[in-house]
Amino acid sequence: MKVALVHDDFTQAGGAENLFAEIASIYPQAPIYTSVVNWHKLPSSISRQRIKTSFIQKIPLAAKFYKLLLPLYPLAFESLDLSGFDIVISSTTRFSKGIITQPKTIHVCYVNSVPRFLWNQSKQQNYLPKLPRLAAKPIFNWLKRWDKVAASRVDFYIANSANVAKKVKEAYGRDANVIYPCIDLNLFTPLKIHKWKLKSQDYYLIVSRLVKWKNIDIAIEAAKDLGFNLKIAGEGPDDKRLKKLAKGSKNIEFLGRVDEKVLLDLYRNAKFLIITQEEDFGLSVLEAQACGLGAIAYEKGGAPEIIAGYGILFKRQSKESLKDAIEKSKSVKWNLSEIRKNSLKFSKKEFEKNLTAKIKQYAPPKS
Incomplete structure (x- = not known):
């Protein structure tokens, strides 16, 4: 053939x-x-x-x-x-x-x-x-x-x-x-699969191309209002505008394009992954789950198909709706191995x- x-x-x-x-x-x-x-x-x-x-x-x-x-x-x-x-x-x-x-x-x-x-x-x-x-x-x-x-x-x-x-x-x-x-399940792995995830490093994570339709603005605005640490990994044509929006906020860090090793460490040590856009599928959600990381995601699109109970969905693409989800995330604890298990079918x-x-x-x- x-x-x-x-x-x-x-x-x-x-x-x-x-x-x-x-x-x-x-x-x-x-x-x-x-x-x-x-x-x-x-x-x-x-x-x-x-x-x-x-x-x-x-x-x-x-x-x-x-x-x-x-x-x-x-x-x-x-x-x-x-x-x-x-x-x-x-x-x-x-x-x-x-x-x-x-x-x-x-x-x-x-x-x-x-x-x-x-x-x-x-x-x-x-x-x-x-x-x-x-x-x-x-x-x-x-x-x-x-x-x-x-x-x-x-x-x-x-x-x-x-x-x-x-x-x-x-x-x-x-x-x-x-x-x-x-996804590469041999690459994306948790630090300790069989331990309860009681505490992570104190930051939320975005992994995305920096383009306007991804609506990363609302995460930046939420981080400015609530003061939580936000790391943004990725590059794209919206880079300058987003950095200008975040100017003066020491809790918001732009990492640019990162290699696999850095990305793995980011997933392993974050509190939650944030998805602000309507994704057709949401590959970063899978990578995060393979590392034992839950997601906060906009409820439309493909992300809800794969979150499978290991995430928090917000209804509107607004900073207020995202802020509510961030506040809710502070009281959530999940088992690393259970989150990881959901990713194995991919x-x-x-x-x-x-x-x-x-x-x-x-x-x-x-x-």
Whole structure:
């Protein structure tokens, strides 16, 4: 069975890229097609020799200013030559579903999210500054129509959560099987699995890309009001604005992008992880649980699917609602091993078993 893999792009390092790296490890002989690559953001486990890019890669600074090239992405993916493959597996939050395959080729699309800036008006407002966004409105409308047409080219959908499967149904009228993502359970471990977590270091933790739609503002405002220590791990275009918002607050610390060792220590020693946004899934919640750390999360999105009683949900994306959850967290104690146990079903082995079983089910019959 000849397999090809497709990913939107490698312009940022996030959960979708890490998960794609796992898919790439399951199919190590499969070439990887994408629109554009920032080679510094390519997961280290993926060889450059496997990557085949679109014409966008030849545009100077394309990997840096990829958002400004939105109108080119449909053509970029439609121009990729995917002839000669039995199965093509695309991984998408945006446009890779729009590839064109031969009639005998089965196209399986793993959806991390539908394009938020096309299907959610509030997310569109955060995608570009106001003036470029107004100028681009006809382009967004055209891209939304194209996205729906492109979605019809997929033979089978797999979603990373029930939350995303619902969005696929709403946007495209298509059903999607759910296969949850995985984390490295050998890396993310508690310090002492069988001890009661009576006291942690005195800080709450955010692990996130710093983009406006993540609504990290409310955590900063809550920390300013209540005075609790807040550590923020991650980088992104909203960095300067958030730092300005937190200016003068010694209890708020921006750590930037951290390596796995530092991230592990942060999870192990925090009081709680805070999720302020509506996540399609919420990979950081899983990583935290594997380390024995509970989460305080906004109740919408995919996070409630995996918290499973080891977290506190808040109803509104406001600092007051989050502050209530923070106050509630002060009296909560959980067993490390029980929190850890909930994460075990999200192992790499389980993900590989579920994905390969579905791909075999979808595979074309041998001629």
